[in-house]
Amino acid sequence: MAQRSPYDVEHVGIQNPVVLDSLNGFYLNLIVPKNVVKEIKNALELHDLFDRSLKIMPFTCDAAVASAEELQRAISALTAQSLYGHTEGKIVNRPRQNYAPSSHEPLPPYLKHVIPTTFEVRNTTRQNYQTQANHARDTVLQEIGLPNQTDIDARLTFRRHPSKRLDDSEKSILAQTVRKWLLSLPARIRSRFPGDRDSLLRGCRWSYTIYSPMLLLPPTFLSKKPWPELLEGPLQPHVPALYGLICQRLKVTHIAVNGPIPALVPTKSPTEDGTQSAEPNILRSPSALVPLHGDFGRPNLPPREQNLQDAFWVSTVQNDITQMWAPMYTMFSRGNISEKKRLLGLESVKTAAAARCSAVDLYAGIGYFAFSYLKASIEKVLCWEVNRWSLEGLRRGAEKNGWAVAGIDDANIERALTHEEKLRCSDGQILIFHESNKFAARTLSRLRGTIPPVRHVNCGYLPSSSDSWQIAVLVLDKDQGGWIHAHENVQIKDIETRRCEIIEIFEKLVEPYRKADEIFSRFAVGCYHVERVKTYAPGIIHCVFDVSVLHRKP
Secondary structure (H helix, E strand, C coil): CCCCCCCCCCCCCCCCHHHCCCEEEEEEEEEEEHHHHHHHHHHHHHCCCECCCCCCEECCHHHCCCCHHHHHHHHHHHHHCCCCCCCCCCCCCCCCCCCCCCCCCCCCCCCEEEEEEEEEECCCCCCCHHHHHHHHHHHHHHHCCCCCCCCCEEEEEEEECCCCCCCHHHHCHHHHHHHHHHHHCCHHHHCCCCCCHHHHHCCCCCCCEEECCEEEECCCCCCCCCHHHHHHCCCHHHHHHHHHHHHHHHCCCEEEECCCCCCEEECCCCCCCCCCCEEECCCCCCCCCEEEECCCCCCCCCCCHHHHHHCCCEEEEECCEEEEECCCCCCCCHHHHHHHHHHHHCHHHHHHHHCCCEEEECCCCCCCCHHHHHHCCCCEEEEECCCHHHHHHHHHHHHHHCCCEEEECHHHCCCCCCHHHHHHHHHCCEEEECCCHHHHHHHHHCCECCECCEEEEEECCCCECHHHHHHHHHHCCCCCCEEEEEEEEEEHHHHHHHHHHHHHHHHHHHHHHHHHCCCHHHEEEEEEEEEEEEEEECCEEEEEEEEEEEECCC
16 A cells, blocks of 8 residues: 555545544645755744644655645535544545645755644635635745745645644753754754754753742753754853753743752851861851853852842742742752642641641741641741741742741840730731740740740751650640651651650650649640651652640540
8 A cells, every 4th residue: 555645634524524523624735846845844943833743845746745635625525524724634535646735736845845833724615725825835934034035835734733842942942942052053063963943852850840930950951962062062152042042931030950959058167177068057058059141140149138138039829829039048949849738638737727826947947847837827937947048938938928027136036025015926827036046935934925836847848857756745735736747758768766766765855844843744646647748769768757745535
């Protein structure tokens, strides 16, 4: 059997309407002299008008470009079924051997070729067929910047949806933008590419995340050979133009490459022997972020008031909650979204909300979990955080969500609170304390009677939040007890073992207070659930242990 052309236009009569199920519409084909095929194709690609699902073919009878008579027969069949212009279908069984366009005889393949476009033409009739085709041709040539091209004819064909699966380089907007940039480069630069453009793009990673107005790319972006050599060599002067195109296409203003948040950071001063030592990255600073385009600010800028106001801030919405941060100075972990969502529907959170209670977040950051408590109708959330940049993000995010923010200057926490300060804390839905959480119990004791009882405590720090567990026990309401969410990185095989260990640890933390306080003596410790949040490293998972410190059941 002869192989069918990808341009086959097959006809169905009214008697066979069952197959009218995959019509993609009427699309423009350009009938182009062979000597300008490459120029037209490149221009169409540059403007995303080239149909990459079909091949460029010689213009012959087998190219099957529809004549006005054939078009009318197809329209009649579709119109009889009240489907034309509304339903997708396909046209089958048209004999092709006697085909010849009514106004143009087929030309030898060495003279003309058919270039498929993605330009769709609607509401075509027998009377306006050629007019519509010519108008579509003129529109496309004008759009691609070649309005003066002559000897280009136009035909319309019924087009089916491409049957082949597009690879990532054809589907991704980012890949399409890089392809457009490559096509815009001077010919002398393009001639230095190893292989063709498609082979350069195929196999690259095209994932990205937009945190408005920033585009965040993975470290693997254009890292496949030979891209590093090209970007550092002949393409280097043209890279700013690429970033400009990406910003225009994705509607962003800044571009950066993401990197993992380092567990350790260099100390501010070298050791006695002159070597550079490292310390834990308590502030969770995103030192591996690599800005590519736009002004992100200077690294390690101190969080003075003017710097906070002038910094570049981005935002995202998760679970209908807006969060904001300065990417140069603050981390954001989108992998916590499942835990944020879980808090919204957690039964113990609903219980605390119904009783108009408070929650404490001992590692508040930009409001990862604090905002979920408020969204779940917790009366008040008290937040401890040592990173001033994170606190500013928390404040901005809270205001964006419509929550009242209050705070106490850390320099004044040593003294007794004034009536005005207590009143301010009473009015705020989020209370911000710019101090180490080791002072949380002391600060909270000064607010007793001003805020509702604390029934939930979140200890959201990795790789382990164990340093805050004793504080968590102390800040829980002494009359009712409550729940503590302890975050840990755990070997998958050790999760159950660690759960039992955490129960024992909290039993020991509660025991001294049981002996000293009759109310505490009635509390029992349990771990009623372990939530597996996300994989942190091979074999290691971020878990949240839901610890209860509640009255023993009779």
